[in-house]
Amino acid sequence: MIRYALPLAVFVLMVGLLGYGLKLDPKKVPSPLIDKAAPEFSLAMLHDSSRSLSTADMRGQVWVLNVWASWCVSCRAEHEVVTALANKNLVTVVGLNYKDKSEDAIRWLQQFGDPYATSVVDFNGKVGIDWGVYGVPETFVIGADGLIKYKHIGPMTMESLEQKVMPVIRELLS
Amino acid sequence: MVPEIGHFALIIALCIAFVQALVPLAGTSLGVQRWVATAVPAALAQLLFVGISYGCLTWAFLSHDFSVLYVAQNSNSELPLIYRISGVWGSHEGSLLLWALVLALWTGAVAVFTPNVPRGMRARVLAVLGLVSCGFLLFIILTSNPFERLLPAATQGRDLNPLLQDIGLAIHPPMLYLGYVGFAVAFAFSIAALISGQVDSAWARWSRPWTNVAWLFLTLGIALGSWWAYYELGWGGWWFWDPVENASFMPWLIGTALMHSLAITEKRGTFKAWTALLAIFAFALSLLGTFLVRSGVLTSVHAFASDPERGVFILGFLVLVVGGSLTLYAWRAPLLKSAAQTQLLSRDGALLLNNIFLAVVTSAILLGTLYPIAIDAMGGKISVGPPYFNLMFILLTAPLGVLMGIGMIVRWKSDSVARLKSKLWLPALLALTAAALLTWLLPVWYWAAFGGLAMAVWIAITVVLAIHERMRNRSLLSALRSTPAGFYGMLLGHLGIAVFIVGVTLTSLYNKEKDLRMAPGDTYSVAGYEFTFHGVRQFDIDNYVATRGGFSVRAEDGDFRVDLFPEKRIYRVQTMPMTEAAIDAGLTRDLFIALGEPLGEGGAWAVRIYYKPFVRWIWLGAIIMSIGGLFAASDRRYRRLARSPSRATDAVEQSR
Amino acid sequence: MRMVLIFMFVLLANSAQAAIEAYEFDSPEMEADYKQLIAELRCLVCQNQNLADSDAELAQDLRRETYEMLQQGKSRQQVMTFMVERYGDFVLYRPQFKSSTYLLWLGPFLLLVIVLAIVVKRLRAAAKPVDVDADALADAKSLLEEEQTKK
Numbered sequence: 001m002i003r004y005a006l007p008l009a010v011f012v013l014m015v016g017l018l019g020y021g022l023k024l025d026p027k028k029v030p031s032p033l034i035d036k037a038a039p040e041f042s043l044a045m046l047h048d049s050s051r052s053l054s055t056a057d058m059r060g061q062v063w064v065l066n067v068w069a070s071w072c073v074s075c076r077a078e079h080e081v082v083t084a085l086a087n088k089n090l091v092t093v094v095g096l097n098y099k100d101k102s103e104d105a106i107r108w109l110q111q112f113g114d115p116y117a118t119s120v121v122d123f124n125g126k127v128g129i130d131w132g133v134y135g136v137p138e139t140f141v142i143g144a145d146g147l148i149k150y151k152h153i154g155p156m157t158m159e160s161l162e163q164k165v166m167p168v169i170r171e172l173l174s
Numbered sequence: 175m176v177p178e179i180g181h182f183a184l185i186i187a188l189c190i191a192f193v194q195a196l197v198p199l200a201g202t203s204l205g206v207q208r209w210v211a212t213a214v215p216a217a218l219a220q221l222l223f224v225g226i227s228y229g230c231l232t233w234a235f236l237s238h239d240f241s242v243l244y245v246a247q248n249s250n251s252e253l254p255l256i257y258r259i260s261g262v263w264g265s266h267e268g269s270l271l272l273w274a275l276v277l278a279l280w281t282g283a284v285a286v287f288t289p290n291v292p293r294g295m296r297a298r299v300l301a302v303l304g305l306v307s308c309g310f311l312l313f314i315i316l317t318s319n320p321f322e323r324l325l326p327a328a329t330q331g332r333d334l335n336p337l338l339q340d341i342g343l344a345i346h347p348p349m350l351y352l353g354y355v356g357f358a359v360a361f362a363f364s365i366a367a368l369i370s371g372q373v374d375s376a377w378a379r380w381s382r383p384w385t386n387v388a389w390l391f392l393t394l395g396i397a398l399g400s401w402w403a404y405y406e407l408g409w410g411g412w413w414f415w416d417p418v419e420n421a422s423f424m425p426w427l428i429g430t431a432l433m434h435s436l437a438i439t440e441k442r443g444t445f446k447a448w449t450a451l452l453a454i455f456a457f458a459l460s461l462l463g464t465f466l467v468r469s470g471v472l473t474s475v476h477a478f479a480s481d482p483e484r485g486v487f488i489l490g491f492l493v494l495v496v497g498g499s500l501t502l503y504a505w506r507a508p509l510l511k512s513a514a515q516t517q518l519l520s521r522d523g524a525l526l527l528n529n530i531f532l533a534v535v536t537s538a539i540l541l542g543t544l545y546p547i548a549i550d551a552m553g554g555k556i557s558v559g560p561p562y563f564n565l566m567f568i569l570l571t572a573p574l575g576v577l578m579g580i581g582m583i584v585r586w587k588s589d590s591v592a593r594l595k596s597k598l599w600l601p602a603l604l605a606l607t608a609a610a611l612l613t614w615l616l617p618v619w620y621w622a623a624f625g626g627l628a629m630a631v632w633i634a635i636t637v638v639l640a641i642h643e644r645m646r647n648r649s650l651l652s653a654l655r656s657t658p659a660g661f662y663g664m665l666l667g668h669l670g671i672a673v674f675i676v677g678v679t680l681t682s683l684y685n686k687e688k689d690l691r692m693a694p695g696d697t698y699s700v701a702g703y704e705f706t707f708h709g710v711r712q713f714d715i716d717n718y719v720a721t722r723g724g725f726s727v728r729a730e731d732g733d734f735r736v737d738l739f740p741e742k743r744i745y746r747v748q749t750m751p752m753t754e755a756a757i758d759a760g761l762t763r764d765l766f767i768a769l770g771e772p773l774g775e776g777g778a779w780a781v782r783i784y785y786k787p788f789v790r791w792i793w794l795g796a797i798i799m800s801i802g803g804l805f806a807a808s809d810r811r812y813r814r815l816a817r818s819p820s821r822a823t824d825a826v827e828q829s830r
Numbered sequence: 831m832r833m834v835l836i837f838m839f840v841l842l843a844n845s846a847q848a849a850i851e852a853y854e855f856d857s858p859e860m861e862a863d864y865k866q867l868i869a870e871l872r873c874l875v876c877q878n879q880n881l882a883d884s885d886a887e888l889a890q891d892l893r894r895e896t897y898e899m900l901q902q903g904k905s906r907q908q909v910m911t912f913m914v915e916r917y918g919d920f921v922l923y924r925p926q927f928k929s930s931t932y933l934l935w936l937g938p939f940l941l942l943v944i945v946l947a948i949v950v951k952r953l954r955a956a957a958k959p960v961d962v963d964a965d966a967l968a969d970a971k972s973l974l975e976e977e978q979t980k981k
Contacts, residue, residue: 004507007451008500011458014544015493021471021547022485029555029874032918099887125891132916134874134888409883416878473878518953530945538938545925545934554930557872559880559923566938687865691852770850780850 031132031151038065038142039130043120046097046105053094053120058142062172063092064165065140066116067128069100070108072136078155079112082139085161086115091141091169095119098128098136141165143172177242180230181321184271187223187278188311190216194281194304198297202370210293213300214285220307221282228275231320232262241327244268244320250333250747252717260344261334266468266484267320269347273464274310276351280359281307284384290812291380298366299359306358309491317484333717333747342402350395350422354463356388357425357456360432364453365499368506373450375513378440381453383807385436386663389429390803396422397796405755410687410766410784412792415563417472420543421463424536428456431532433806434525441586442522443513448529450510451503458496459536464488471547517588524581528574535570539563575629575675578668579636583643601639605632616684626679633672637665663806667799674795680788687785689770693778701785703765704728709777710769718745720754723769723779727758740769763787851890853897863906867896870923871913880923 033039042054066082068075086093095116097105102121109119122128131140139152150168152160194216201209231244235258240246248264257264263272281303288296314320337343363381367373399422404412413419432452439449466472469485516522542558549556583597609628613619644661645653686701694709708724721742728735738756745752758765763785770780855861865882871892873884881889881896892913899909913921925931 004447005504007455008497008504011496011500015489015497017544017547017551018465018469018471018489018492020551022469022482022489024471024547024550026471026473026546026550029918029920030553032915125888126895129891129895129916132918134917407883411883414878515956516953518950523953526949530942530949534938534942534945537941541934541937545931549930552930555918555920556925556931557920557923558925558934559870559872561870561924562934570938570942689850689852768850773852780852782850 028153029134031148033132033148034151035147035149037146038140038148039127041120041122041127041130043096043122043127046095046102046109046119046121049102049121053118055146058092058094059146060144061092062090062144062169063094063142064169065094065096065131065142067096067098067131067133067136067138067140068119069098069136070104071100072098074155075137076112078137078157079115081156081158081161083113083115084158085156085165086117090173092117096127096131096133097121098133099123099125139165141168141172176230176233176237177239177321177323180227180234181319183223183227183230184311184315184321187220187227187274188308188315190220190223191304191307191311194220195301195308196304197301198304199301202294202297202301210297213297213304216304217281217285217300220304221278224271224275224278224311228262228271231268231271232259234321235259235261238331239327240329240331241324242320243322243324246324246328246331248331248334250331250717252746253331253334253339254716256341256344257334257339260338263347264334264338267314267318269351270310270314270318271320272347273351273355274307274314276348276355277303277307277310277358280352280356284359284362288380295366295370295372295377295380298369299362302362302365303358306362306495309495313484313487313491317481317487331747333745336718336743336745336748336750336752337406339745340402340406342398342406346395346398346402349391349398353388353390353392353395353429354422354425354460356384356391357429357453357460359384359388360453361457361499364450365502368450368502371506371509373446373506373510375440375443378436378449379812382433382436382440383809383812385429385433385453386803386807389426389433390800390807392422392426392429393796393800393803396426397793397800401793404789405757407753410685410755410768410782410786412681412789415542415560417474417543418463418467420539420563421459421466424539424543425456425459425463427532427536427539428452428459431529431536432456434528434532438522438525442516444516444522445526445529446510446512447503447507450507452529452533454496454499454503458492458499459540461488461492461495465492466543472543514587519584519591519594520588521581521584521586524577524584527577528581531570531574531577535567538566538570542566572625572629575633575671578671579632582636582640582664582668597639597643598636601632601635604635605629616680618684620683623679623683626675630672630675630679633668633675637669637672640665658809658811659805660809660811663802663804663809666802666805668802670795670797670799670802672795673791673798677788677791677793677795681786681792684787685785685789686783688783690781690783691773691778692781693776696778698783699730700783701763702730703785704730705767705783707779707781710772710779717747718743718752721769723756723767723781725756725767727765736765738765738767740767742769759790761790764789851893856901860900864897864900867900867906867909868893871896871910872921872923874917874921 038055038058040055042052045051045053064085068078068082082093085091093116095118097119099122102123105119105121109116125133131138135153137155139156140148141150143149149172150165152165156165194213197209197216198213201207201212231242233239234242234245235249236255238245238249238251240249244265244267248268249258249261253261261268263269281300284296284299284303288299291299360381363377363384367377396419399419400412403414404410432449435445435449435452438445465485465488467474468481469488470482471485516526518526542562545558546556579601580594580598584594605628608631609624612627612631613624616623644657648656688698688700690698692698692707694707697704697706699705704727706726706728708726710721710723713720713722723740725738725740726735727738736758738758740756741754743752743754744750753768753770755766755768757767766782766784766786768782770782772779853864855864868881871881873879873881873886873889873892875886875888876884879889881893895912896909899912904912910922919926925934927935
C-alpha cells in the first residue's frame with residue numbers, strides 16, 4: 001500500500017527543501033553579469049569634473065569597482081574594509097559615487113579618508129542600472145580581460161574581504 | 175506584576191496542555207475511564223489560563239505599561255483605545271498569543287458542544303488539540319515571550335505600525351485565526367478517528383459543523399484582508415498572490431474540498447481515507463503558512479520580522495505534527511473500507527472531481543510559492559508572481575464552475591446522461607445567451623468577460639433549478655419544512671461564487687486607472703465621471719498629521735455628485751508617510767482617488783484615479799459564501815443528534 | 831534585535847505609500863505596455879512588490895528607464911531583456927519557460943492528468959464486476975453503522 005505513504009514522502013521532500021531554505025537569504029540576488037564583459041561607462045571624476053574615466057581605460061588590469069554614497073549608512077561601516085583593500089596596493093579601486101550630491105561626497109571622503117584611486121559620479125543612477133546595482137554598497141571585481149569575476153552585495157567585512165574577495169583577486173593576478 | 179502573572183499563567187497553561195494531551199490518550203488506550211474524563215476539565219482549565227495570560231497582555235496595553243518590551247514597541251500613549259486593544263496582535267509575539275487563545279477557545283468549544291460524540295472519541299480529539307496547544311505555548315514561551323520586560327522602562331512607546339491602525343486590519347487577524355486554527359478541530363477529529371479506526375459516516379457528521387464554521391471565518395478573514403489591502407495600501411489592488419496571501423488561501427481551498435468530501439463520506443460512507451487526509455492537509459497548510467510568514471524563507475510584503483531560530487522551531491513542530499499525522503495515515507488508511515461503489519456520473523462523482531480540481535489548484539499554488547526556494551537551493555533566483563498564479567488559477571478552476579452547476583442537479587449514487595441532458599440543456603443555453611447579451615452591453619467585447627459572465631449566470635440558474643427540483647411534487651410548506659439548512663447553505667455558497675466571479679471578471683477587465691498631475695482647478699474625466707481638484711489642506715489629528723486633498727466628482731450624464739477627500743498622513747512617532755485613499759463605493763462601481771507627491775510650484779499634485787466596476791461584488795460574494803457556511807453549520811441534523819444520549823455509542827466505542 | 835526592528839521599519843515604510851507618477855504617453859497602446867511591464871517586473875529592493883506598487887528609489891528609476899525605452903520605440907520584450915541582462919530572472923514575475931521551470935509550468939497539468947487517469951481507471955475497474963448483492967450489502971452495512979451511532 002505504497003500510495004498511502006505517498007503524502008508522507010512528498011511532505012518529507014518539502015520539509016527538506018524548507019529546512020535548506022532557512023539557510024538561504026531570499027534577499028540576495030546573484031548577478032547575471034558574472035563572466036560577462038563589464039558594462040561600458042564614461043563618467044566625470046568626482047574631484048575633477050572636467051576629466052572622465054571609462055571602462056575602456058581600465059582594460060588590461062585587474063580592478064575593483066566599489067559602489068558607494070555619502071547617504072548610505074552601511075558604506076560608512078564598509079569604509080575601513082575598502083581602505084584595507086586599497087592599502088594592499090594589489091589592484092586599482094575605483095569608486096562609483098551613486099546618486100549622490102558631489103559636495104556631500106567630497107566632504108564624506110575628507111572626513112573619513114579617500115581609499116579610491118578615482119571616484120566617478122553616477123548622478124542619476126543610470127550606470128548603476130547597467131551594472132545591475134540594487135543596493136549600496138556593492139563591489140565588483142573585474143579581470144584584465146574586462147570580464148566581471150565577482151560581485152559582493154552589501155557591505156564587505158574584513159572576513160568576507162579575506163575569504164571571498166581576495167581569493168578572486170589573487171587568482172586574477174597570478 | 176501583571177505581566178509576570180500573564181507569563182506565569184502561560185506556563186501553567188502549558189502544563190495543563192501536557193496533561194490534556196497525554197492523560198486522556200493513555201486513558202482511552204488502557205481503558206481507564208477516570209483518565210479519559212480529564213480531557214474536558216483540562217481543556218477548560220487551559221482556556222482559563224490562556225485567557226488570563228491574554229488578559230494580562232491586553233491590560234499592559236491599556237495601562238501603557240512601557241516596561242513591557244512588546245508594549246513599548248507596539249503602542250504609544252496617544253494611541254486610540256481601539257488600537258490599544260488590537261495592538262495586542264499587532265506584531266509577532268502577541269499575534270502568537272492570539273493564536274494560542276483562539277486554539278484554546280476552539281478546544282473549549284469542542285469540550286462543551288460535543289455531547290453527542292462518544293466520550294472516548296471526544297477525549298482523543300481534545301488530546302490531539304492539547305498536543306497542538308503544547309507546541310504553540312512552548313513556541314511562545316521559548317522563543318517569543320510577549321511579557322519580556324524592558325529595564326529601565328521606556329518613557330514612551332514606539333507606536334503601533336500605522337498600517338495596522340485601521341479598523342479593517344484590527345478585525346482581520348482574529349477572523350483569519352478563527353479560520354486557520356479552526357481547521358485544527360477537523361484535524362483532531364481526523365487523527366482521533368485514525369487512531370481509533372472509526373473513520374465512518376458518524377465521524378464525518380461530527381466533523382462537518384466544525385469544518386463549516388472554521389471555513390466561514392477563514393472566508394471572512396481573507397475577504398477582510400483583501401478589502402483592507404484595496405483601500406489602505408493605496409494601490410487599488412485586492413489580491414497580490416503574495417506568499418502570505420497564499421498561506422491563507424491554500425487552507426481555504428483545501429478546507430473547501432474537505433467540506434465537500436465530508437458530505438460524501440457522511441452520506442455514502444465512501445472516500446474515508448481521502449477525507450481524513452484532507453483534514454490533515456487543511457491544518458498542515460495552516461501550519462505551513464505560519465512557517466512561511468514567520469521564518470523569513472520567503473520575502474513578502476506582510477512578513478513579520480523574521481528570525482531563523484523561530485523558523486527552526488516551527489519547522490520542527492511541523493515535522494512532528496504533520497509528519498506524525500501522515501505516518502499514522504500511511505499506517506491506518508489501508509485498513510479503511512469503502513461502504514459503497516462510486517460511479518463517475520453521480521453526485522459522488524461530481525464531488526470527487528471537485529476535490530481533484532481543488533487539490534490540484536492548491537498544489538499549483540504551493541508549487542509556485544515554494545519554487546523560488548528550490549531554484550535558490552540550486553544556485554539561481556527566480557520570482558513567481560501574479561502572471562503565473564492567475565493563469566494557473568483560472569485554467570484549473572474554470573472546470574469547477576461548470577461542475578458546480580452539474581453537481582447541484584445530479585443524483586447521489588448514480589444518474590443517467592439522458593436525465594442530466596434533459597435538465598441542463600436549457601440552463602446552459604440560457605447562460606450562454608444571457609452572457610452574450612450582457613457582454614454586448616459592456617463598453618468593449620472581451621471573450622474573457624463573456625466566459626466569466628457565462629459561468630456566473632450558469633451557476634445562478636442552476637441554483638434556481640436546484641430549488642425548483644427540491645420543490646417539485648411538494649407543497650411549499652412541506653418543502654420548506656423538510657429542506658435541511660445544509661441545502662440552503664450549499665445554494666448560498668455557490669451563489670456567492672457566482673457573485674464573486676462577476677466581480678473579479680468585470681473589475682479586472684473594465685477597470686480604468688489614470689496617474690496624472692493635477693493643479694487646483696484642474697478637471698479630468700475618467701469613465702464618464704469628471705474629477706475636479708480643489709487643492710490640499712493640513713489637519714492635525716490624534717497621532718498623525720494629515721494633508722487632505724479636496725476633489726469633487728460629477729457624472730457627465732445624470733446629476734450624481736460627490737466630494738472626496740484622499741489623505742497623505744504622517745504618523746508622528748514613526749514619521750511614516752501613509753496614503754489614505756478616498757473611495758466612493760457603489761454596488762456597480764467604486765471611484766477611488768489616491769494622493770501622491772506634490773509636484774513643483776502652484777499646488778500641483780500627482781494623483782491616481784481609479785474607476786473600478788463591480789469591485790464590491792468580490793467581497794459581497796465572500797460574505798454570501800460565509801452566510802452559506804453559517805446555514806450549513808446550523809443544520810438541525812447536528813443539533814438533533816446532540817440531544818440524544820450517547821451512552822449506547824460509548825458502549826460501542828469501548829467494545830472496539 | 832535592534833537590527834531586526836530597523837529592518838522592519840524600513841520594510842513597512844516602503845510599502846505604505848502609493849507610487850504615483852504622471853507620465854504622458856504617445857499612444858494608449860504604449861500606456862498599456864508600460865502598465866503591464868511595471869506590473870510584471872519585480873522591485874529588487876522591496877519585499878515582494880512590483881515596480882508599479884513600489885515607492886523605493888530604485889523602482890522609480892526603473893520605471894523611468896522603462897518609460898524612456900518605450901518612448902524610444904523599444905518593444906515590451908526588449909525592455910524585459912534589458913532588465914534580465916542586468917538583474918537576472920529574478921526581476922520577472924512571469925518566469926520564463928525553460929528547462930529549470932518546466933516543472934513549474936507543466937507540473938500542475940501533469941498532476942491533473944495523472945490523477946484523472948488513475949481515478950477514471952479505478953472507478954471503471956470497480957464498476958465492472960458490479961455484484962448487486964455486494965452493493966446492497968455494503969449499503970446495508972453503512973445503514974447499520976449509522977443506526978448504531980444514532981442510538
